[in-house]
Amino acid sequence: MSTNKPGAIVPLELHYEIQSFLFREARMLDSEQFRPWQATLTDDIHYWLPIRENRFRKDKRPEPTPENSSSVYNDDYTDIEHRIQRFETGLAWIEDPPSRIRRIVSNVEAEYTDNENELNVFSNIILYRNRRQDEEAWFVAARRDRLRNVDGAWYLARRHIVFDQHVVLDENLSVFM
Amino acid sequence: MTKNLNINDLVRADGGVQDRRIYWDEDVYQMELERVFARSWLFLAQDSLIPEKGDFLTTFMGQDRVIVTRGEDGQVKAFLNACSHRGNIICRADSGNAKNFVCNYHGWAYGSDGRVSDIPLQDEIYPKSFDRSAMDLRQVRVESYRGFIFGTFDDSAPSLSDYLGEMGWYFDTFMDVPGGSELLGPPTKVRVKANWKFFAENFVGDFYHAGWTHAAAIKVIGGPLMGILGNQATPQGAMQFGTKYGHGFNAAPGTDEVFPHIHQGHIAEMWEDWVRQRTPVLKERLGDERATLYNAIWDGSMFPNTSFLRGIDTWKVWQPRGPREVEVWTWTLVERDMPEELKQGIRHTNEKTFGVAGILEGDDGENMEGNTQTAEGFITRDQPLNAEMGIGWEQLDSDVFPSMMSEPGDNEAAQRNFLRMWRTMMTSDSWDEIMASRSKEHKK
Numbered sequence: 163m164s165t166n167k168p169g170a171i172v173p174l175e176l177h178y179e180i181q182s183f184l185f186r187e188a189r190m191l192d193s194e195q196f197r198p199w200q201a202t203l204t205d206d207i208h209y210w211l212p213i214r215e216n217r218f219r220k221d222k223r224p225e226p227t228p229e230n231s232s233s234v235y236n237d238d239y240t241d242i243e244h245r246i247q248r249f250e251t252g253l254a255w256i257e258d259p260p261s262r263i264r265r266i267v268s269n270v271e272a273e274y275t276d277n278e279n280e281l282n283v284f285s286n287i288i289l290y291r292n293r294r295q296d297e298e299a300w301f302v303a304a305r306r307d308r309l310r311n312v313d314g315a316w317y318l319a320r321r322h323i324v325f326d327q328h329v330v331l332d333e334n335l336s337v338f339m
Numbered sequence: 340m341t342k343n344l345n346i347n348d349l350v351r352a353d354g355g356v357q358d359r360r361i362y363w364d365e366d367v368y369q370m371e372l373e374r375v376f377a378r379s380w381l382f383l384a385q386d387s388l389i390p391e392k393g394d395f396l397t398t399f400m401g402q403d404r405v406i407v408t409r410g411e412d413g414q415v416k417a418f419l420n421a422c423s424h425r426g427n428i429i430c431r432a433d434s435g436n437a438k439n440f441v442c443n444y445h446g447w448a449y450g451s452d453g454r455v456s457d458i459p460l461q462d463e464i465y466p467k468s469f470d471r472s473a474m475d476l477r478q479v480r481v482e483s484y485r486g487f488i489f490g491t492f493d494d495s496a497p498s499l500s501d502y503l504g505e506m507g508w509y510f511d512t513f514m515d516v517p518g519g520s521e522l523l524g525p526p527t528k529v530r531v532k533a534n535w536k537f538f539a540e541n542f543v544g545d546f547y548h549a550g551w552t553h554a555a556a557i558k559v560i561g562g563p564l565m566g567i568l569g570n571q572a573t574p575q576g577a578m579q580f581g582t583k584y585g586h587g588f589n590a591a592p593g594t595d596e597v598f599p600h601i602h603q604g605h606i607a608e609m610w611e612d613w614v615r616q617r618t619p620v621l622k623e624r625l626g627d628e629r630a631t632l633y634n635a636i637w638d639g640s641m642f643p644n645t646s647f648l649r650g651i652d653t654w655k656v657w658q659p660r661g662p663r664e665v666e667v668w669t670w671t672l673v674e675r676d677m678p679e680e681l682k683q684g685i686r687h688t689n690e691k692t693f694g695v696a697g698i699l700e701g702d703d704g705e706n707m708e709g710n711t712q713t714a715e716g717f718i719t720r721d722q723p724l725n726a727e728m729g730i731g732w733e734q735l736d737s738d739v740f741p742s743m744m745s746e747p748g749d750n751e752a753a754q755r756n757f758l759r760m761w762r763t764m765m766t767s768d769s770w771d772e773i774m775a776s777r778s779k780e781h782k783k
Contacts, residue, residue, distance in 0.1 A: 213527050213694075215433045230683055232525050232671075234695045240604070241691055244559050248698050253555035256705040295448060328433070330529040333708060334701040 163272045163281075166274040172281065180283055180309065183316045188287075191338050193320050194260070199338070204310055204319040209242060211235040211323040211339070226324060234325070234335050245338075256336075263337060265289040275308075280319065283307040285337060291332070299332035301325070303339055310333045344370070351391070353725040353753030354762070361761075362534035362724075363714040368662035375643050375764050378493040380502045382645040382656050383407045383417055383479075386486040387521035388434075393451060396434040396525075398668075399658045400490060405479055406430050406440060407488065410451045417490045418477035424474070431613045434525060446755075449476055450490040471770040485514040486521065486572030496768045505742040506641060513649060516617065518676035522654055522779040523686050526668040529695045533656040533707035535665040536761070537646055540726075542638050542646035542655070543587045544579055544753030547728065552706060556698040562607075564636075577748020580740065581733075585760025587640025588755030590649075592631050599636040600628040600650035601692055602664030606684030612680060628739055640720075642760050645670060652685045653693040654711060663711050665703075670696060726758070728753040735783045743781065 166172075172180070183202075190199040203209075211227035227233065237336070248254055269286040274279040289301040308320035324339050343725035345367055349358040361367050381400045382408045389396060393409035397420055404420035406429070420429050422442040429449065431478045439456055441448045448457035453476040461471070479490035482499035495576035500507060514520050525730045531538075541548065550557065550567035557564050559778050567574050569733060574591040593599045612624040614634050622630040636650035644657040652673060671686040693700045714720045729750035733743050760777065767773045 176754050196661055201492075213695075215524065216431060218432045218435055218437075220434045221432070222666075227525065231688070232523070232527055233690055236529060236687055236690060245698060248555045251555040251558050253558060253725045254702075255552070255555075328528065329528075330695050333531045333704040334700075335696040336528065336701045337696075 166278075168274055168276045171272050172274060177270070177272055180281065180316065183269045183309065184267050184270060184283070184285055185238075187318070192263050192265060194249075196249060200242065200246060202209075202238065202328065204312075204317045205239050207237075207239050207242065207318060208320045209235055209237040209338075210321065211325055211335070214325065214328045216328055223316045234306050234330070235323070259294075262292040263289065265339075268339050271328055272303075272309075277310075278296075279311045281309045281311075289337065289339060291337060297332075301327075301335070301337070301339065305339070346370075346762060350758050350762040352759075352762075353730065355725070355730050355751075356723045357586035357726065357758060359714045359720050359722065359724055362536060363537075363662055363720060364713055370765060371659070371739045375761065375768075376659070376772065377403075378491065378496060379643050379765065380482075380491045380496065380499050381512060381643075382487070383481070383490045384415070384488045385522040386483070387675075388489070388524045388670075389415065391436065391463050393436040393438055394434075395430070395437055395440075395451070397430050399431065400479065400492065401659060405490070406453070406476075407481075407490075408451045410435075415481055415483070415488055416452050418449075418476035419479075422447055423455070423476060429476075435447050441633055442560070448476075453478055453522075453617075470777070484510070486516070486519055492537045493770065497770065498775065503582075503641070504584060504585055505582040506584075509580065509582075509588065509629075509632070511625060512621075512632045513672070513674070515625065516674050516676075516683075517620065518674060519622070520672060521675045523671040523673060523682065526656075526670050527695045528669075529666060529667050529704075530660070531667055531704045532664050532705060533711040534662055534702070535659040537707040538655075538657045538665060538667070538703070539640045539642075539644055539646060540757055541707070542648070543585075543640035543757045544581075544589055544638075544751060546574060546577060546579070546589045546591070546638065547749040547751075548703075548706070554703045556692065556702070560601050560603065560692075560696070562601065562603075563593065564601065574748045574751040577746070577766075578740070579729075579745045579748055579750045579753050579754040581743040581745075581756030583742070583777045584652070585642030585757045586640065587756055589748050589750075589753070590632050590635040590637045590638050591748055592635040594634075598634060602634050602684065602688045606681065609678075609681045609684060613677060626638060637638045640757065642757060647703070648693065651689060651692055653689045655693075665670065665707075676712070721782040726754045730755070735781065 186275045213232050214226050217225050266288045267285050271284040275282050285305050291299045304324040306322040309316050310319040342733045389409045398408050405417050407417045409415050420428050424447050427442050427444045428440050439448050439450050446459045451458040455474040481490045489506050494691035537706045550570040559567050579589050583679045618630050622634050625672050638645040638648050646655045654670045654672045656668045671689045729752050733745045733752045735743055737744050763776045
């Protein structure tokens, strides 16, 4: 891998491997297999969903909001562990009965980075959440992932989610994307 | 839908029983926009959110769009965000820096004071008699309290300081610390299909729900809050307060060893060190009572639609979007002199617990939607709601604390006080009437 230039697209077979990682991850999250999903995260995971603001084009401040500004998720491994534990207490009333969640992952691109064990992976998702009798939400986002190869297996080391709503139009965003 | 509403019939005089239409009915809501939102002091901004000349943000007062901006003279002004010509929205950005605001429709421009600064081709297309000054944007009356900026459309309302009343004394516990407090933004925003009052009431006094609604999150977070898990006990030493114009809060104080907050890990230690080091300073500055409240977990609301939590350090506005929908805006509340690492840690706690994906916030939203939506049933809507917890135990101006106080912390005294203020505003034709009525009630 060391000869591959940062930014170059990975070859077909590796692309397939990465895409399979994302699809498998999607299936685990849709079916509430949070512990197996957690096992695919690195210990130094940064899971981040900053907020979007309406800004004039001439406004040079970063958008979405940068680190050390407002976010919806700004989680490390412990934060994710807490979210999963909360779910496992059996006391999280809002997920009982459970929501129905299904996501479509698309526009997958994988690029080499300056670290021979890591790839930048881009994808888009459409996530459908259906709750209770008739509550529906559609969430659309882009994901900027960093995947790391450790002893031949891929792990998620960073997920930066660019979420395409300013006002979040459903009652919460309590769903891993 | 409901004609000839008599508001006095919808909330019992002591606030303890409510007709569900106040959380559902479109006519009640329209009346609230006029009688509550257009006459109250509403939260607009905090100094830290618009620190420089020309900084602006756009927000809402009820459903009225407003621009809040710091002018060339450093003074904060607020005015309607709707062009005087044909009514278009003038500024569609959430925040930024601008010397003027230009309407997209015909190019009418307004200065950072809200006064019209340019009408393209005016001399050629308007008669000399045209009253240009009448085109200035409707101003909001703006006042601030310790850097927290509020506005009202009502010139006859009492001053912000009088409107806060004893709540200002309590706010000083964290606002009048050396250096003051500030908000970290921009706000996160989320839409919930619930009546705004359910949230404001929940924050003004509902300790009782915390141990049950939030059981899962409390179990995971642990710490001093574990005592209330599953509503097995009322919080030790907790008190509830309600002030003249409907504001109120709960506080559960800690001790020299116990620090009630929900920060975790390293940030929890930093928070506790900070409180330990600040408490003697506050004792000197503000006295024993507020030094005690400084190390306490609080939930509170300022009438009508601003709420906060201390020890979690959230600041929220419930922006109404009709009788059955609300937009929840959330900032982080910190002390200005705190080290940057602690401020960012507090922001992180606030977002993790009471943000858009907060592990406690989601629980509340679900309840508030349920509270609202069951009223769609004709018969259900006819069943009154109850808030009689601790009724009759309120005391006015105890030797220690000003305003109305009640114990234990699991109580609905503050909700009743909030609802009585709401009832008074909805039924009074003038602020004179409101002031007279509320003063009478809060006179010992």
